Amino acid sequence: MDHIFFFYFAAVIATTSVLVVALRNPVYSALALLIMFFHVAGLYVTLHAEFLAAVQIVVYAGAILVLYLFVVMLLSIKSEERYHNQLPVAGLLGVMLCTEIILLLIQSRTAASAQAVPADPVTGSGNTEMVGEALYSTYLFPFEVASLILLVAMIGAIILAKKDINEQVQQ
């Protein structure tokens, strides 16, 4: 049963990921991305990470992708042709990445397949609490660094916006 769900989600994620970059209409690309986010969330649910699944949809599908659509609609592009002549470069990179993945898979199958991660579904206190505890104890430093980076990005955005207004006032 779990395998059926995994292969369904994985197949849809792979297909829609390709569609995101392959479709000519940017709005369709955004929709394919939306479907992909949902299936990634579904994958999280099969791993008993409900909190992560909900956050995935709230943040990526609910906020970030809406902003993408906002920009796409504002520019009102019917179809984008500029970025469709990168096939040689993209093909080269794709082949390299694929060989890398295949090599890694072969290696892991021969050497490290014994060290399978023990299946440890978070039960009892619920995985929201577990995520919180892990973030604020074990991974406190990376967490704070990530917040700092976001803060810098925010201040940067504010400065960029402010500069514009000052120039307008001077004119």
Added chain:
Amino acid sequence: MEIGLRLAVSLAQIAAVMGVVMLTVMILTLAERKVLGWMQDRMGPMEVGPYGVLQPIADGLKLFFKEDIIPAGANKFLFTLAPILALVPAMIGFAVIPFGPTMTIELFGMQVKPFVISDINIGILYILAFASIGAYGIILGGWSSNSKYSLLGGLRSAAQVISYELNVGLAIVGVILLSGSLSLVKITEAQAGGFWNWFIIAMPFPQIFAFVVYVISSVAETNRVPFDLPEAESELVAGFFTEYSGMRFAFFFIAEYANMILVSCVAAALFLGGWNAPYPGTILGHLGLDALAWIENVVWFAAKVYFFLFLFFWLRATLPRLRYDQLMRFGWKVMLPIALGNIVLTAIAAYFFPR
């Protein structure tokens, strides 16, 4: 066999909840026009049936038989998809709302919770997630119509929903801090035992500010007056659904009212104690009729939800529409700091005075 039976029971529950929601939507369309009428010293609809009570049926039939027009130059696929994308998330959120007391009954040898379809441990996040998906219907509907008014409505909606969703999420955090759970069932249970335990006034830190932020932001999120800029009829004809007609228009219309009911249910469950009566226990329970106590609880829940729905009408009859820059300034410079401050103060209070 076991799975089939469970599926059948779940489907029956879903059908019952959908039925109640659709019925409430029908009542609301009439109630809104009646309440607005009375507030403006008019009668409201009076023609169909006694005192116009059959008006929703007439409206429904009219929309059902109207011609379905797809404008030339519209993107047919997205034009069809958008109303569905608007309606489904509005309906799906009701799956985690507890309508009545937590109890399990034996049905065909299975444990069934009659008053909540699915008690998942991330209930409130689930509602937030699907509420944010509802914006896609509006945005894509506006874009695919290939009309300037629709596009402007869709753009306004995108910016507005992002801004106010943030405030909704942050306003809820205070309640989650106090109750220590994301499940709406557990949040409601934590408020049992009288109105002084409701999170709007509960010690250690009353969530009254969060409540105000939540109510205002949810009005904005459902695109209702005074935040109905995506469909501002005096500026954009009808905003994002200008080009829609017939059943597709009805889908948007039902989605808006279903969203109103959903945010009212969440507000009742989070801040006003959900199905808990404002006094300890239930009167029917004290009289020894424990088997019927759930009726009282469900009635209290309905009363709280209808109070919020009345508030929506009240606001519509009272307030003029905000200007767009006022809307943004209010959302980011007033509501957001209040919601953030509430989280900090609630966290400090919850740390020093754990419940």
